[in-house]
Amino acid sequence: MTTTRVAILGASGYTGAELVRLLSRHPNMEIAALTADRKAGQSMADVFPHLAILDLPPLTAIDEVDWNGVDAVFCALPHATTQKVIAGLPKRLKIVDLSADFRLEDPAAYEKWYGHAHAERELQKEVVYGLPEFYREKVKSARIVANTGCxxxxxxxxxxxxxxxxxxxxxxxxxxxxxxxxxxxxxxxxxxxxxxxxxxxxxxxxxxxxxxxxxxxxxxxxxxxxxxxxxxxxxxxxxxxxxxxxxxxxxxxxxxxxxxxxxxxxxxxxxxxxxxxxxxxxxxxxxxxxxxxxxxxxxxxxxxxxxxxxxVKGASGQAIQNMNLMLGLPETAGLEQLALFP
Amino acid sequence: MTTTRVAILGASGYTGAELVRLLSRHPNMEIAALTADRKAGQSMADVFPHLAILDLPPLTAIDEVDWNGVDAVFCALPHATTQKVIAGLPKRLKIVDLSADFRLEDPAAYEKWYGHAHAERELQKEVVYGLPEFYREKVKSARIVANTGCxxxxxxxxxxxxxxxxxxxxxxxxxxxxxxxxxxxxxxxxxxxxxxxxxxxxxxxxxxxxxxxxxxxxxxxxxxxxxxxxxxxxxxxxxxxxxxxxxxxxxxxxxxxxxxxxxxxxxxxxxxxxxxxxxxxxxxxxxxxxxxxxxxxxxxxxxxxxxxxxxVKGASGQAIQNMNLMLGLPETAGLEQLALFP
Amino acid sequence: MTTTRVAILGASGYTGAELVRLLSRHPNMEIAALTADRKAGQSMADVFPHLAILDLPPLTAIDEVDWNGVDAVFCALPHATTQKVIAGLPKRLKIVDLSADFRLEDPAAYEKWYGHAHAERELQKEVVYGLPEFYREKVKSARIVANTGCxxxxxxxxxxxxxxxxxxxxxxxxxxxxxxxxxxxxxxxxxxxxxxxxxxxxxxxxxxxxxxxxxxxxxxxxxxxxxxxxxxxxxxxxxxxxxxxxxxxxxxxxxxxxxxxxxxxxxxxxxxxxxxxxxxxxxxxxxxxxxxxxxxxxxxxxxxxxxxxxxVKGASGQAIQNMNLMLGLPETAGLEQLALFP
Amino acid sequence: MTTTRVAILGASGYTGAELVRLLSRHPNMEIAALTADRKAGQSMADVFPHLAILDLPPLTAIDEVDWNGVDAVFCALPHATTQKVIAGLPKRLKIVDLSADFRLEDPAAYEKWYGHAHAERELQKEVVYGLPEFYREKVKSARIVANTGCxxxxxxxxxxxxxxxxxxxxxxxxxxxxxxxxxxxxxxxxxxxxxxxxxxxxxxxxxxxxxxxxxxxxxxxxxxxxxxxxxxxxxxxxxxxxxxxxxxxxxxxxxxxxxxxxxxxxxxxxxxxxxxxxxxxxxxxxxxxxxxxxxxxxxxxxxxxxxxxxxVKGASGQAIQNMNLMLGLPETAGLEQLALFP
CATH class of the missing domain: 3.30.360.10 (Dihydrodipicolinate Reductase; domain 2)
Known part of the structure; x- marks a missing residue:
């Protein structure tokens, strides 16, 4: 089985770090790029010392990513800024978006709850709402999945x-x-x-x-x-x-x-x-x-x-579950980790 | 204004300690006796070091209390054991009971929720349910008040x-x-x-x-x-x-x-x-x-x-508020303490 | 006994709030003015809802304080900005400074630890280092006391x-x-x-x-x-x-x-x-x-x-203890509050 | 590579649960038996609901374990009771003991710190003190390893x-x-x-x-x-x-x-x-x-x-690291889990 090379956009937030934690132990994915707006230039070890033992690519700005080395994208950017970013990515990439930007299918609902018009209404039509337990088949064939909110x-x-x-x-x-x-x-x-x-x-x-x-x-x-x-x-x-x-x-x-x-x-x-x-x-x-x-x-x-x-199930784990489906991988790949208690 | 001498029965629990904290700064009450079943013989400083700076009577068994030196009682004993204890106290004492034993006016309701018959059904008739904001006048003339649950x-x-x-x-x-x-x-x-x-x-x-x-x-x-x-x-x-x-x-x-x-x-x-x-x-x-x-x-x-x-308002503070009413004191006496934040 | 009217400079921080908590129950002091730089115009209730039940003056900028209505000052401003502020206050005011600005008697030591020259070296000579247990007599006659760090x-x-x-x-x-x-x-x-x-x-x-x-x-x-x-x-x-x-x-x-x-x-x-x-x-x-x-x-x-x-003992309580000494009040006035546990 | 069948003695404590968490994802070990003294008869799901999704053997008393189905033992019993238990186990079993019972090589030191004579002084001589970073070679050939304290x-x-x-x-x-x-x-x-x-x-x-x-x-x-x-x-x-x-x-x-x-x-x-x-x-x-x-x-x-x-490194993870060495497995097997933050 080939390894999918993934980029994590917005790796300096908690959902980004959680994606790194889980993906670094995923049998079929490898982390090819990490971006962070304000922390570009730093290492992930600087930003999240609990991940310092990993050998990871440096944090860069999004426009520094070499997309030729990337097959799939986890987008963990803030709400509202995500629309433009995703619209600008190469069309061949599989994308799971963890923000709220594409979750509301009705642009009027988006405008009501977020206070501004949706900037990518055409793209919205293509997006699949991605809660695997209810949209499994749609997710499998989607190019862009909007990850359900926590x-x-x-x-x-x-x-x-x-x-x-x-x-x-x-x-x-x-x-x-x-x-x-x-x-x-x-x-x-x-x-x-x-x-x-x-x-x-x-x-x-x-x-x-x-x-x-x-x-x-x-x-x-x-x-x-x-x-x-x-x-x-x-x-x-x-x-x-x-x-x-x-x-x-x-x-x-x-x-x-x-x-x-x-x-x-x-x-x-x-x-x-x-x-x-x-x-x-x-x-x-x-x-x-x-x-x-x-x-x-x-x-x-x-x-x-x-x-x-x-x-995890409310963000990064669910995102990996969606991506597993999109890539034809076993749905549980990389997600076997048990709860930590106490 | 004379000082009311109070006993706290069950002083080794958290509501007991909270009564001590508040009463030791009350302008019209003084702590005359403290009881604790299993910890009788110890000092309050042993049981609650945060109160060690106070000069307090020792913890004793209930039957060691000299009731001649006591005007009023706060009863902070466990549920179910309280009924007998209160029935055995001198009738001249003002009592606020912090347990659930006398809160239900209907003995059938008591039996339903607590799984055994109420042992002091006559005494129950005399008890006033003591939430001051709603039963202020009744509390003022009560001998025994059942403090509302938290x-x-x-x-x-x-x-x-x-x-x-x-x-x-x-x-x-x-x-x-x-x-x-x-x-x-x-x-x-x-x-x-x-x-x-x-x-x-x-x-x-x-x-x-x-x-x-x-x-x-x-x-x-x-x-x-x-x-x-x-x-x-x-x-x-x-x-x-x-x-x-x-x-x-x-x-x-x-x-x-x-x-x-x-x-x-x-x-x-x-x-x-x-x-x-x-x-x-x-x-x-x-x-x-x-x-x-x-x-x-x-x-x-x-x-x-x-x-x-x-x-406090759910237990010991409310109990003091009730006792203030029973004793004809200002309702806020000893309760001016502000919230501690952070 | 007359009441001392105090101003708290920097009331929107935690030591400021703690001064308010304690002073609002102090028998000999009343809060006459509260300042907060960025939060001027707000009420203390907005900034610290746990103090909302108090009747307090509004938060103002320092230069809006009417010093005629103030006898003493608690200065809870950030380090480094305090020197100038205190130098500009009326000379008749008793001042306890909770910052680090006047704690180091040797200006060279100040420069070493804080990275810039002390701006008020003459004023520094007048300041008494204020840990009451060791400098009680000096504090009693001081005009400005530098409160010991926590x-x-x-x-x-x-x-x-x-x-x-x-x-x-x-x-x-x-x-x-x-x-x-x-x-x-x-x-x-x-x-x-x-x-x-x-x-x-x-x-x-x-x-x-x-x-x-x-x-x-x-x-x-x-x-x-x-x-x-x-x-x-x-x-x-x-x-x-x-x-x-x-x-x-x-x-x-x-x-x-x-x-x-x-x-x-x-x-x-x-x-x-x-x-x-x-x-x-x-x-x-x-x-x-x-x-x-x-x-x-x-x-x-x-x-x-x-x-x-x-x-408290590391900041606002100690400051009140110092001010009590400076004003000839009982050293423990307003500081009788017991520990809150649990 | 064959799978080693392990028993965890004392599975109802936190180190026991942590062994289950880690071993259930270990590529070369399977959990064959779980014991718990007072909780024998219960399921691990009852005792630790965070592990309920696993398919685990029931909790039993130690003397109910079928040792024919066990190759290696993690002993997570309380201090002092462990000596007798380990002495009574079949001699062919590899054992890592997480208690303090065999950590002190000198029986006099044991008596000094634990207040009673060591009950198995002969067995003690056979035990290897098991901090892998310093005793790796000795651990590899040991039958019984005393896991270092946290x-x-x-x-x-x-x-x-x-x-x-x-x-x-x-x-x-x-x-x-x-x-x-x-x-x-x-x-x-x-x-x-x-x-x-x-x-x-x-x-x-x-x-x-x-x-x-x-x-x-x-x-x-x-x-x-x-x-x-x-x-x-x-x-x-x-x-x-x-x-x-x-x-x-x-x-x-x-x-x-x-x-x-x-x-x-x-x-x-x-x-x-x-x-x-x-x-x-x-x-x-x-x-x-x-x-x-x-x-x-x-x-x-x-x-x-x-x-x-x-x-983990102070108890159950270190124990698995020791056992990996004793069994000739890669030292890191089953221990790749990253830190969970926040």
């Missing part, structure tokens, strides 16, 4: 099969989500200082978080009609992990049976025995998503709890 | 006025609550080890937490009809703080106006400007409860967020 | 009496110090993000930390000859607290006896029983410094362990 | 080459060590609760920690004369990682050159460029040990900083 993946993986089967009221979906701090990236912001985050907890972007557009899009497809879920994100004093507690009007046993059947063959999605619930620490550093289903004491209501690592 | 206080303080005013649908209440680890007490349990809690997050007792009985009782009184809320507790990797995110069917502006008016004169409950939300770190170590109200993007739905320190 | 206070409080008494070899002092993150202030730096600090530990500025100049100055005075200690600072994944582990050549019992006697009457310095050692959590939020003395298994060597809260 | 490994890896080369004064070694909480194991102890550990820091077993006997043994061998280092362990509020700050009398450049040369070919020990220092987070979850060397400002003194993950 909160969105945690929320919709258990919800899509429930709504598709009509097992819950689409007008009665409340998603209370909690994320570790790494989801906010590595930018130096006062709000993300250790002193501002540790020993405390708060909600943010209440009723206004941008991931809602993406949740709406996918839940509406699943329900076959417009869905507007309530969604509240909170910031946990921990590095990694998202846990979504979702409240539904629907029968818990039926929901559990449906999810257990739907995900029985999935390598990375696991439904716990009825009544058991997962913790974020069970997936720290792994590409797994765990789902628990509990009957609420209110008859006819169900509580779903889903967890994943926002940097 | 999760319960965070949940019901904003909900009672809303339900009393009929501003939200009583059949549509979802309380997603998150607590710091100190709520679990100081018992040596594997589940509460640093290694098991840090860098992770999970729900527990989903659809089965005992505080539900107490929530039902108070919300039903407020609504004037039986209320069964959905309630899910989660464990935060932090020491102190409860945050409850509550989803309601009701108009946010009306709810905000009602809460702002209702709590305008309260020294310890503060309603933030409309659309702003609080963090647990804003009340760390203080007796304050902060409430935020946000309009959900689903028209007609409201998101309430309330925070308090589970060891 | 690492320095933790290191030298136990060392000065030992060196003064000749109980340890001045050429054999190794100070291994560990600090919580709040010592780095509130500036938005990548290195202080939650994700960069939590779940990890490292040394920094090894053999080059600026506090060394101050340690040299004070230990040399104590020993009566030049002293150059080894000093290594480390960053702890916690908000508050400094612990210094100091290795000495000297007899532990004699050192313990000396320290116990020397600090017997001190309200804020406590020597533990021989062989016992303190934890930073025992002083979280309080103005106390705890000292433990242990005999090393190497005969003739002693291990000293000292702890304090870097924001 | 603190010890962090301390002695940089020190042995320095002492062997006579580059530092053996009477002037101060090791200030800091460890994450997982080093204390999973036993339910009050001292290791989240509430007792987080947001604080302290030293423990000052001048009395049992690992000192092992440090003495190895440093004395290296120096060719008795060495008694000062050693102080501290508890960090984090899960994983040991950092040792070691103060030496010796020339830093020479020490750095010696270490860089000595470890140049080692796969798991890395010497940073002169003056750079490592953090525990750079080795979280990996089998690497990083070493930094800095010249102290005191001429002729050197500060060494070494880090490793106490559960």
């Amino acid at each position: 909160y969105v993946a945690a929320a919709i993986i258990p919800l899509i099969p429930v709504l598709e089967a009509g097992l819950a009221d689409p007008d009665w979906i409340i998603i209370d989500a909690k994320s570790g701090v790494s989801g906010a990236g590595r930018a130096a912001k006062e709000a993300n200082l250790f002193t501002e985050v540790s020993e405390g907890f708060h909600a943010y972007s209440v009723a206004g978080h941008r991931h809602m557009g993406e949740i709406d899009q996918e839940l509406s497809k699943a329900a076959g009609r417009p869905v507007t879920a309530s969604f509240t994100p909170h910031l946990l004093p921990q590095n990694r992990g998202i846990l979504a507690t979702t409240y539904l009007k629907g029968e818990a046993q039926a929901i559990h049976a449906r999810l257990a059947e739907r995900f029985a063959g999935e390598p990375f999605v696991h439904v716990l025995p009825f009544g058991r619930t997962p913790a974020t620490r069970h997936v720290r550093g792994s590409n797994h998503c765990l789902i628990g289903v509990v009957a609420d004491r209110q008859p006819g209501r169900t509580i779903l709890i889903s967890v994943l690592d926002n940097l | 999760y319960v206080a965070a949940a019901i303080i904003p909900l009672i006025p809303v339900l009393e005013a009929g501003l939200a649908d009583p059949d549509w209440i979802i309380i997603d609550a998150k607590s710091g680890v100190s709520g679990a007490g100081r018992a040596a349990k594997e589940a509460n080890l640093f290694t098991e809690v840090s860098e992770g997050f999970h729900a527990y007792s989903v659809a089965g937490h005992r505080h539900m009985g107490e929530i039902d009782q108070e919300l039903s009184k407020a609504a004037g009809r039986p209320v069964t809320a959905s309630f899910t507790p989660h464990l935060l990797p932090q020491n102190r703080g409860i945050l409850a995110t509550t989803y309601l069917k009701g108009e946010a502006q009306a709810i905000h106006a009602r809460l702002a008016e209702r709590f305008a004169g309260e020294p310890f409950v503060h309603v933030l400007p409309f659309g702003r939300t609080p963090a647990t770190r804003h009340v760390r170590g203080s007796n304050h409860c902060l409430i935020g109200v946000v309009a959900d993007r689903q028209p007609g739905r409201t998101i309430l967020i309330s925070v308090l320190d589970n060891l | 690492y320095v206070a933790a290191a030298i409080i136990p060392l000065i009496p030992v060196l003064e008494a000749g109980l340890a070899d001045p050429d054999w002092i190794i100070i291994d110090a560990k600090s919580g993150v709040s010592g780095a202030g509130r500036a938005a730096k990548e290195a202080n993000l939650f994700t960069e600090v939590s779940e990890g530990f490292h040394a920094y500025s090894v053999a080059g930390h600026r506090h060394m100049g101050e340690i040299d100055q004070e230990l040399s005075k104590a020993a009566g000859r030049p002293v150059t200690a080894s000093f290594t600072p480390h960053l702890l994944p916690q908000n508050r607290g400094i612990l210094a582990t100091t290795y000495l050549k000297g007899e532990a019992q004699a050192i313990h006896a000396r320290l116990a006697e020397r600090f017997a009457g001190e309200p804020f310095v406590h020597v533990l029983p021989f062989g016992r050692t303190p934890a930073t959590r025992h002083v979280r939020g309080s103005n106390h410094c705890l000292i433990g003395v242990v005999a090393d298994r190497q005969p003739g060597r002693t291990i000293l362990i000292s702890v304090l809260d870097n924001l | 603190y010890v490994a962090a301390a002695i890896i940089p020190l042995i080459p320095v002492l062997e080369a006579g580059l530092a004064d053996p009477d002037w070694i101060i090791i200030d060590a800091k460890s994450g909480v997982s080093g204390a194991g999973r036993a339910a102890k009050e001292a290791n609760l989240f509430t007792e550990v987080s947001e604080g820091f302290h030293a423990y077993s000052v001048a009395g920690h049992r690992h000192m006997g092992e440090i003495d043994q190895e440093l004395s061998k290296a120096a060719g004369r008795p060495v008694t280092a000062s050693f102080t362990p501290h508890l960090l509020p984090q899960n994983r990682g040991i950092l040792a700050t070691t103060y030496l009398k010796g020339e830093a450049q020479a020490i750095h050159a010696r270490l860089a040369e000595r470890f140049a070919g080692e796969p798991f020990v890395h010497v940073l460029p002169f003056g750079r220092t490592p953090a525990t987070r750079h080795v979280r979850g990996s089998n690497h040990c990083l070493i930094g060397v800095v010249a102290d400002r005191q001429p002729g003194r050197t500060i060494l900083i070494s880090v490793l993950d106490n559960l």
Whole structure:
């Protein structure tokens, strides 16, 4: 089997570092180029000392990349700047985009949630929304895949099969989500200082978080009609992990049976025995998503709890899973790493 | 003004230590006796070195206390053992009980949630449920007050006025609550080890937490009809703080106006400007409860967020607030301490 | 007793907030003015929501302060900018400076450690180095006091009496110090993000930390000859607290006896029983410094362990203690707050 | 290459779980048996949900193991109980013991540090002390290897080459060590609760920690004369990682050159460029040990900083490294995992 030479654009952020961590042990890919805008010229060891033992290409500016030596691209650039960059890449490259730039299929929705018109509406039409568990076949033949957002993946993986089967009221979906701090990236912001985050907890972007557009899009497809879920994100004093507690009007046993059947063959999605619930620490550093289903004491209501690592199944691991599909590789290649606990 | 001599029963737990911290700076109370079952014979300095600079009575067994030197009692004993102890105390003592033993007014409810019959059903009739913001007058003349539970206080303080005013649908209440680890007490349990809690997050007792009985009782009184809320507790990797995110069917502006008016004169409950939300770190170590109200993007739905320190407003601070009322003292005496941040 | 009206310059940093927390409960001082350079125009509630329940003056620029309404100043500005500001204040004001700008009595030492000439060498002569336990009398009559640095206070409080008494070899002092993150202030730096600090530990500025100049100055005075200690600072994944582990050549019992006697009457310095050692959590939020003395298994060597809260005894609490002395107030006024644990 | 069937004795502790995590991805070993005393009868998924996705043998008592199906043993039992267990195992088994029971070659030293006579003095003579970087050849032909302790490994890896080369004064070694909480194991102890550990820091077993006997043994061998280092362990509020700050009398450049040369070919020990220092987070979850060397400002003194993950290079990873050697496998097999950050 030949080795695919990959470039990581935006390697100086946490999702970039996570791609390096996973790809450096991938049996069929090798890292051919690493880019970082402001940190071009530095080595990855300077920027991420935990990766210093690897032999890696230097960080460069994007326009310094020799595309002849690259077969595929992971794009881990900030939202909004990504559109132009991807539009400018050679057309023969396979691309997984970890930003939000191509996730919303409707340009009007993009404009609503991001506050400006989409700059590459033609390119958008070509992009496949890339959650492997639901879009596997489309991903296999895609040239560009938009990787699902971290909160969105945690929320919709258990919800899509429930709504598709009509097992819950689409007008009665409340998603209370909690994320570790790494989801906010590595930018130096006062709000993300250790002193501002540790020993405390708060909600943010209440009723206004941008991931809602993406949740709406996918839940509406699943329900076959417009869905507007309530969604509240909170910031946990921990590095990694998202846990979504979702409240539904629907029968818990039926929901559990449906999810257990739907995900029985999935390598990375696991439904716990009825009544058991997962913790974020069970997936720290792994590409797994765990789902628990509990009957609420209110008859006819169900509580779903889903967890994943926002940097892995919620970003870089999922991206590699998508790329594996695009390249015809085993879907789990390079993603066998187990959770690190404690 | 005379000084009230108080005994703290169960001083070797976290709520006991917190009572000592606050009472040792209270202008009208002095600590006359401290008891601890297994740690009798030790000094408070041995058990809690952060209090070593205080001059405190030794830890003794309960039956060694000279009740002639005691005017009032804070009972911070474990659930279930408290009933007998309080029944055996001299009748002239003012008592605030921090356990759950006398919180449920209906003995049948007690039996349902705690799995055994209440041992002191006559005494129960005499007890006043002690959340000062709602039962102030009853507390003033009570001999025994049952201190509201920590999760319960965070949940019901904003909900009672809303339900009393009929501003939200009583059949549509979802309380997603998150607590710091100190709520679990100081018992040596594997589940509460640093290694098991840090860098992770999970729900527990989903659809089965005992505080539900107490929530039902108070919300039903407020609504004037039986209320069964959905309630899910989660464990935060932090020491102190409860945050409850509550989803309601009701108009946010009306709810905000009602809460702002209702709590305008309260020294310890503060309603933030409309659309702003609080963090647990804003009340760390203080007796304050902060409430935020946000309009959900689903028209007609409201998101309430309330925070308090589970060891202070959720336990020991609230207990002192109740005792201040019982003794005719200023309600805020000894409770002026501000939050510690960072 | 009249109330002293104080201004806090630099109120938007952590030491500024800590001054507000403590002074708002001080019986003899009131906060008359608060300044913050970049955040002028905002309220303290915006900048520090945990202080929102207080009725405070707005944040202004320094040149907007009406000095007629101010009797005393706490200057919590960044290093290097402070010199000019203090030189420009009315001469009748009592000033405690929390920066490093006036701590080094020798301008040459200042230039060596800070990389530029001192701008106010005449003013420097007037300044008293303000560690109350050692300079109490000088502080009482001082107009300007330079508050001891946080690492320095933790290191030298136990060392000065030992060196003064000749109980340890001045050429054999190794100070291994560990600090919580709040010592780095509130500036938005990548290195202080939650994700960069939590779940990890490292040394920094090894053999080059600026506090060394101050340690040299004070230990040399104590020993009566030049002293150059080894000093290594480390960053702890916690908000508050400094612990210094100091290795000495000297007899532990004699050192313990000396320290116990020397600090017997001190309200804020406590020597533990021989062989016992303190934890930073025992002083979280309080103005106390705890000292433990242990005999090393190497005969003739002693291990000293000292702890304090870097924001209180290491900064704002110590500053109030100094100001109390300058104003003729009881030294402990406003500083009775106990440690918050857990 | 044939697959070695291994048993893990004591699989319900953290080092046991870490062995499972690493061995389940080892190309040449398979887990044939798992034992756990009190948790016999449970599944590994019950005890460690993060490993639930693996297909593992059930936890049994030791005497239920079918030794015919086992080729090699990792013994992760508590100290003191291990001696008898290992003495009772079939003699054909290769064994790596992670406990302290066979680390001290001198039975008198064992008795001094552990307070009771060694029960298997004959067996002790057969055991090889197993730090691969220094005892590689002996380990290859050993039947039983005593895995180096976590603190010890962090301390002695940089020190042995320095002492062997006579580059530092053996009477002037101060090791200030800091460890994450997982080093204390999973036993339910009050001292290791989240509430007792987080947001604080302290030293423990000052001048009395049992690992000192092992440090003495190895440093004395290296120096060719008795060495008694000062050693102080501290508890960090984090899960994983040991950092040792070691103060030496010796020339830093020479020490750095010696270490860089000595470890140049080692796969798991890395010497940073002169003056750079490592953090525990750079080795979280990996089998690497990083070493930094800095010249102290005191001429002729050197500060060494070494880090490793106490559960990997300090325990389970090192054990696999030893077993790889004993079985003639590549030394790095199963140990390629990179550090997890953030």
